[in-house]
Amino acid sequence: MPTFMNDPTMPTPGFPGSHMVVDDHYVFISGLTVDDLSNGHAARGDVKEETRLVMRALAHA
Template sequence: MPTFTNDPTLPTPSFPGSHLVIDDHYVFISGLTVADLSNGQAVQGDVKEETRLVMRALSRMLELEGGSLADIVRVDIHLTDLHAIQEMDSVYAEYFEPGRYPARTCTETPHICGGSSVEITVMAKRANR
């Protein structure tokens, strides 16, 4: 049976959903933006810094469940401007071992909630499963 939970360090979601859904095999994390982070508002518009803060938050969330970024198997990324993909990729790639990148989709979404430039959603294999 899945567990539906919220990260206690983040504000409660303003949407009808959970930060994390955990089943026997996977951890699903809802799309995360810097607008979802209490300290992220100041960097909005800086794609590299938004990506860095979101990836750090995702790492922390996975660690709370006993995992790490290395357990991620799928990523969905939304950018308000797809021309910024190289900037985003330059930071994103730092968080994975070269040659061991998750399956990924990256799309342009002109309006991301909260005015952020980047939103990242992940699916990770549960550690030791």
């Protein structure tokens, strides 16, 4: 059975959904951007760095 999760430290999704959906084998993420994680400060880099920042935040969720 999937588990729907929202991190209370991140902005509420602007869509009807969750930050993460976790089941026995997969984790689906949706709607997270570097802007959401940077508290209003631009933290942009190349796609590799932005992906690293998103994944680091998810590891703490």
